[in-house]
Amino acid sequence: MISTLLYTVLILSLLGGLLAVVLYVVAQKFNVQEDPRIDEVLEVLPGANCGGCGYAGCRAFVEAFVNNPERTDLFCPVGGNKAMQMAAMVLGRDTLEQAPKVAVVRCNGSCQVRPQLNVYDGSPSCAVVADLYGGETACSFGCLGLGDCVQSCAFDALTIDPETCLPVVDEDKCTSCGACVKACPRGIIEIRPKGPKNRRIFVSCMNKDKGALTRKACPVGCIGCGLCVKACPFDAITITNNLAYIDPDACRLCRKCVAVCPTHSILEINFPPKKQEVVHE
Amino acid sequence: MSKTFSIGGIHPNDSKFSKDVSIVDLPVPERVFLPMNQHLGIPAAPVVKKGDTVLVGQVVAEAAGFVSAPIHASVSGTVTDVGLYPDFQGKRVQTVVIETEGDDWLDTIDRTAQVKQEITMVPKDTFQKIQEMGVVGLGGAAFPTYVKLTPIEGMNPEFLIINGSECEPFLTSDYRLMLEHGQELMIGAELMRRVLGTGVTGVIGIEKNKPLAIKAMQKITAGYLQWKVVPLKKRYPQGGEKQLIDAVLGRKVASFALPISTGAIVQNVGTAFAVYEAVQKNKPLVTNVLTVTGSDPKIQYNYRFRIGTPIEDVLKTAGALDAEGNLLPHIAKVVNGGPMMGKAVVNMKAPVVKSTSGLLLLTEKETKRLEPGECIRCAKCFQACPMRLQPYLLYQLALAGRTEELDEYRVFDCIDCGSCLYACPAHLPLLDLIRLAKNTSLKNIRKK
Numbered sequence: 001m002i003s004t005l006l007y008t009v010l011i012l013s014l015l016g017g018l019l020a021v022v023l024y025v026v027a028q029k030f031n032v033q034e035d036p037r038i039d040e041v042l043e044v045l046p047g048a049n050c051g052g053c054g055y056a057g058c059r060a061f062v063e064a065f066v067n068n069p070e071r072t073d074l075f076c077p078v079g080g081n082k083a084m085q086m087a088a089m090v091l092g093r094d095t096l097e098q099a100p101k102v103a104v105v106r107c108n109g110s111c112q113v114r115p116q117l118n119v120y121d122g123s124p125s126c127a128v129v130a131d132l133y134g135g136e137t138a139c140s141f142g143c144l145g146l147g148d149c150v151q152s153c154a155f156d157a158l159t160i161d162p163e164t165c166l167p168v169v170d171e172d173k174c175t176s177c178g179a180c181v182k183a184c185p186r187g188i189i190e191i192r193p194k195g196p197k198n199r200r201i202f203v204s205c206m207n208k209d210k211g212a213l214t215r216k217a218c219p220v221g222c223i224g225c226g227l228c229v230k231a232c233p234f235d236a237i238t239i240t241n242n243l244a245y246i247d248p249d250a251c252r253l254c255r256k257c258v259a260v261c262p263t264h265s266i267l268e269i270n271f272p273p274k275k276q277e278v279v280h281e
Numbered sequence: 282m283s284k285t286f287s288i289g290g291i292h293p294n295d296s297k298f299s300k301d302v303s304i305v306d307l308p309v310p311e312r313v314f315l316p317m318n319q320h321l322g323i324p325a326a327p328v329v330k331k332g333d334t335v336l337v338g339q340v341v342a343e344a345a346g347f348v349s350a351p352i353h354a355s356v357s358g359t360v361t362d363v364g365l366y367p368d369f370q371g372k373r374v375q376t377v378v379i380e381t382e383g384d385d386w387l388d389t390i391d392r393t394a395q396v397k398q399e400i401t402m403v404p405k406d407t408f409q410k411i412q413e414m415g416v417v418g419l420g421g422a423a424f425p426t427y428v429k430l431t432p433i434e435g436m437n438p439e440f441l442i443i444n445g446s447e448c449e450p451f452l453t454s455d456y457r458l459m460l461e462h463g464q465e466l467m468i469g470a471e472l473m474r475r476v477l478g479t480g481v482t483g484v485i486g487i488e489k490n491k492p493l494a495i496k497a498m499q500k501i502t503a504g505y506l507q508w509k510v511v512p513l514k515k516r517y518p519q520g521g522e523k524q525l526i527d528a529v530l531g532r533k534v535a536s537f538a539l540p541i542s543t544g545a546i547v548q549n550v551g552t553a554f555a556v557y558e559a560v561q562k563n564k565p566l567v568t569n570v571l572t573v574t575g576s577d578p579k580i581q582y583n584y585r586f587r588i589g590t591p592i593e594d595v596l597k598t599a600g601a602l603d604a605e606g607n608l609l610p611h612i613a614k615v616v617n618g619g620p621m622m623g624k625a626v627v628n629m630k631a632p633v634v635k636s637t638s639g640l641l642l643l644t645e646k647e648t649k650r651l652e653p654g655e656c657i658r659c660a661k662c663f664q665a666c667p668m669r670l671q672p673y674l675l676y677q678l679a680l681a682g683r684t685e686e687l688d689e690y691r692v693f694d695c696i697d698c699g700s701c702l703y704a705c706p707a708h709l710p711l712l713d714l715i716r717l718a719k720n721t722s723l724k725n726i727r728k729k
Contacts, residue, residue: 117371118627121650123713131717133627134371209373213365 037091038062044086045079050154052077052177062087072096078155078175099193101176103157103169107143107188108204108220108265110164114139130185138217141206143167143188152183171198193248198270201251201258203228205265208241215263222265228257283489285514286527289667291700293450293517293621295490299574299581300453304461306585307598309384313356313589314366314632315341317375320417321424322348327377333360338387338565341377344412350425351415353565355587358382369592369617369631370624379589390564396464397561404476407560411476414559415566415635419551420444420520421618423636426552429541430476438477439544442529443470443553445487445494448519449619452639454570455550457583459487459494463501466550469557471505473548483508485550486529490515517621518698522547524667536694551638566635573599575642577611586633592617592640593629601642613645621699654707662701662711668694672701672711679718684725687718693726695719 041062048058053076055061065074065087076083081097088095114137120129126148134140145165150158157173158180160166167180171194180189188206203222207214211223224242236250237257246257246266258266317324325342335341335354342352358381366376386392402410412427432438443466447455458466474483485502487495489512502508511529518524523534525547532543540547548556551569558564566588573582573595582599592615596602601609608615616623617633620641633640662672670691678687695715702712 118625123710125714125717128713128717131720132370133624134367134373138367138371140371140373209365
């Protein structure tokens, strides 16, 4: 009885010891030297694995970041400047600051203003609609309103406003990872600099049709009239294919274009109401 | 046992309510819209401009590449615009608009009803004529006919199959054509057979739910040595090119392979008739036959229409519109084509085009989608799929956006027939997502 116990304990201990030696030898022989800084940098980043940086995941991004000190374009949009500074501190180098960015929806044609011509009752997915036909309204560039962008957002920053049927970006939650830009089959979402004091101006329309056609399809679409181009003192606005575009780097937020736009398709965000500004002056 | 294809398939009610209605001419419309993409391939290039006057049969757009077809004026009058107009699905297409004045045809066109039996043209000229007259496949895909007849090195055509199966429920335009113009379309078929080579055997495949058409065509083919009629068991989608080749010859077309790799070429009966008119009557493809049908017994017609007639004009003549031009209250949806593969019409001002085979008027109840449930892995979709795909799996993969696996499971082989959707007891929107995945996959493959 005692001997059975004894043998069992003995054999198992011997086996354990033997295997430990094997494991040790194998671990030594096949040891992979990994830069310890990768793990350290990984720890200071948010680790969302969203792919917004352009890499397959956070680890791939950090590997590139650690191994290529000369590259200045590597930036984690989720962590922003703060996380990148910390990452740079771990590595003991300087980072270039990037202006914080945010996703903006470039369509103004809410379901209240854009006339609905037909009813779609298929799969609730923008991609399916875009593949199938021209959409429920006459505008073949605007928002389809079925929320592919909302589903693509890993940060809960997008919602479809039930009143306007357009997606709304929550500025605080948006990390500008760009997942929605890829998800939108109409390409109406753009990643733009947040702007000073979160103030920004952009053309909220993607309609490249000629003015008359755009007007018929949507009362708030850009008709490419060019008034904003003339009004802009900084040459920040260009018109291509009947659609105005405001270059965020050249725009100085003077808001002259907003005032002249006949269809109100240029939006100003986070500006105080006009009256207050007059008082300030 | 009569022949049919070997994989999958479904048996929808055929609902051919308009089968006893003779083909009548639709009045010449006040205005026609001629889109430049009425065929598969490169859109035609307009050769007329605003203000030009044209006669019926005059070329308004020329073929802009190998896989392309010219477009001819279907009315006489003045070109009022060349620009972008939304098609029946709301997508913008380059379109030539002609305002009708009178009905003057080109002198060269033989407009008599007399059947011209005698074939005088040599195959080479026939081939050219088919190309010049803008004949495209009228079975639905609108693939330029002459491209299919162009010989490919290393591939010998053995069979020319004329597709008279018309497996789509409701539609009867092909059926009426076989009954009323059997002789003519037989001549057209024979012309195509001669282009392919004298050794080619001609086969006409007709589903058994059309006994009169089988009898009529059998009578006519008795006068042609190389032709025979093959009655087929009724089954959807028998009219699919690959399915028809399987049904008639028992040969399978591989993924991405052309049907001719099996030695067979398929042409629709409508196409055969168009070839007859083009070659024997020198008449370009400016008219075609469509069915206006639905569950309403009062609205059942087979019309010969001028290509480019606005859909609302067709419906008005058919009595489906009220005095103000709105659809009658019991009609909820107009479908361009049959109930299985047709697509909803969202723009009534858009025209019927070369390949339009029917306008189907559906009631609210018929068109309503049922609430999708959960997949219970019953594999009915798999049994129904004529391409031996696994629709439930493709659906899940498409939902998850797993493109590589979608390619592994041959999503690109899907023929959009909708059998899976029809068979699914959970009413899952299988085709919606599979079609999207297929189109994305094909786009990626083309990019490579």
